[in-house]
Amino acid sequence: MHEHDVIVVGAGGAGLRAAIAAQEEGADVAIVSKLHPVRSHTGAAEGGINAALREGDSWEKHAYDTMKGSDYLGDAPAIETLCKDSPEEVIQLEHWGLAFSRDEDGRMSQRPFGGMSFPRTTYAGAETGHQLLHTMYEQLVKRGIQVYDEWYVTRLAVSDEEDPTDRECHGVVAYDIKSGGLDAFRARDGVILATGGPGQVFDHTTNAVANTGDGPAMAYRAGVPLEDMEFIQFHPTTLPSTGVLITEGVRGEGGILYNENGERFMFEYGYANNDGELASRDVVSRAELTEVNAGRGIEDEYVHLDMRHLGEERIIDRLENIVHLAEDFEGVDPLEQPMPVKPGQHYAMGGIETDENGETCISGLYAAGECACASVHGSNRLGGNALPELTVFGKRAGQHAAGGDLGTAKIETGKRGDWETGEVDTPVEPGDVSAPGEDVVADGSGGTTTSSGGSLSPEKYVQRALDTERERVESLLEKDEGRQHAEIRADVQKSMTRNVNVFREEAGLKQALRDIRDAREKYQDVYVADKSSTFNTDLIQTIETRNVLDLAEAITLGALARDEFRGAHWRKENQERRDEVWLKHTMLSWEDGRPDLWYRPVVLEGENKTYEPKVRSY
């Protein structure tokens, strides 16, 4: 058994920042990650980091823009924390050497992004995430922080009190991908989940193959609520054949969208008469699909994004990476031709419920970055707000886990304070296929052990989690026939893209739940054909697929429950925002193998003011 003060799971931007902060706070910290840190998907982020750095800008303006962009579903204390801390974090990154793009006077460049009242998106070409990831990994090397890379965390070691808010997290269990052994990692002070997004729930996504939502799935099954899972951002400009992202920076610099007839549809069809191409991502995504559905798409699939008029010099200076991406992954030279683009799954606004210090309702368990929901983005994330989220909340989680004093959080977690129960009419029973209490070790949701009611020592909980995982892996490897994960995963991904996409309606959402139920039944028979203990990706992907199932279901349940149109979530039956009913977060708790739906009011009271929901006119 390995032992450290703080264990960070995942080594993207949030995980690296958390580890550095925890160490600076004096903790013995280690990172456990299924990928080597530099392979993390933070590296694919292109656009930039929003920070109020310049004269004429302020954190208050950034907070106002973010709250408005969230369509009033963000929590003010989280949003204000993000906006206040971001400038300091950007300066920190600059001090660590990040190669930001520069103005003539040598200061860091900033550019306009959608939904921003000031050009505050600080960037490094169209590869800001790559620069950020590598800069932070360099700091990790400098500090000698231990990394267990290619170790896949499969379970959290959490105590078993009846009420999740009484539970405590004591460590994790991880599988050594290279040599095949399971081992336990005891965390004396805290575990920080920084596992990234769940994009693999969909089949057309900008996310990496590794983005399977492991953190949210593990936290969910350990008793932490998932928050606002229905809010999925579909980015309007992804390459049709691969889902590779074309940054919003292209439109920020002046790129134009055209339909098949060469019409600038954002204006000509009145989708966004003021903001045009820089309208909110959900508006542009729906506009594109509406064009395609009306027969004005190219090859009935996509629209064109044209940046040729910007000129080669400007394109190479600010967007060179895009030239390479379009050429390498779509065979189009954007200096000569418009780029084909269509909406693709890009970002999950929801995730593991945390407060503004990154802590969940389970003591000693934290989450930061895309896997978490503080909630900063509410129902829609603004471009350039994901990278500051990584650094700001990664740092806070690291500090807090290591014993730093950040003051009492204003955001409540778990079923405490103000909350109400919810109900949703589902066509099939969601949750585990097996009855509660049955042996469901094979699909990772439970164990054969009986509850101790919280009476065991931390070491015993960690050992018990390790035993459960051994049983699970052995049972997956023992079987010689059955279903394979690839088939199950593909079925769910297709159904999610068909039914839980940009446009959502009740019948489609119910169909998705049926498909997920089918997939869960098939998963009961899943087996791993590769019996090797060396680099067994068949086994890893089989375990990941179970996580994909739980998250697909959570996203769909939230989408079915919320019968309104807010931010990125559009419902055919109710195409307007309904503040009188829905100014609240959708919460899902895993209780005895069943998702339990409940709600918590949004916190609109900020430090100096209360944010008043305004009619959405953009």
Place this chain on the structure above:
Amino acid sequence: MSTQVPEQTEEESSADTESQSQSAAQQARMEKKRDRAAQRDQQREAEEAEREFSEDGTYLLKVFRYDPEIAGKQEPRFDEFHVPYHTGMTVLDALMYARDEYDSSLTFRHSCRQAVCGSDALFVNGRQRLGCKTQLSDLEEPVRIEPLPHQEVVKDLVVDMEHFYDQMHAVEPYFQTNDLPEGEQLQSRENREKIKMSTRCIWCGACMSSCNIAAGDNKYLGPAAINKAYRFTMDEREGEDMKEHRMKIMEQEHGVWRCQTQFSCTEVCPKDIPLTEHIQELKREAVKNNLKFW
């Protein structure tokens, strides 16, 4: 174990080639890219026309297989997979298809699918390439896919990257300065432009695997690590004394002077980083600073 050494076909270039100015290099790169794209379009059209007549529309892959503990795979072998082709299909797409449809034990690293995570550098038809960035239509059939040469094979296409990481870590690969202002440091656009290409490295290891010197001298820092050092040495924000400190690391026995300017690293770099030029520039810098060399 290691797979066979690739034949060096690149022409040797003289060591005293003056490095081009950054903008000229940029332009050359863009032109190269455009040429490649035009070539590819032509080739693709020709091949697509051909394919219409082909009977099954599949590509034949020959994939290296090895597993230290599975009977039948302990002796390295090549497996054949016939993968149905679609326009735009990459080597990585084909490998994923073969794994998901034919053999779930087929093992390779991959994640982002967009040439930024650097996981899937492979030896494809005798050359180091990123699987995700290589169009099948650019390749001759059968497509032979092997793990990176000069590295221990863990299983199938997965190699041990530890040595590569050790070399990367050996050059103090982090920003250091003795003179940090309160607010942001200023950096000229020219200086940022100078280090830009060097910051693009994705740690895929293609360069190291292609380098004959690294193959013969295990202690040689190698092109990627030297490029990392270049990135900081040339960054004006670090200051002059730090530059001197970095040059001392570079002129050590297994540093820049080992490079014999074969350009193989530059040829294979999927991010078009002028690695050899960067190494040459550091050599010149060393001479300029009157540092002793070996």
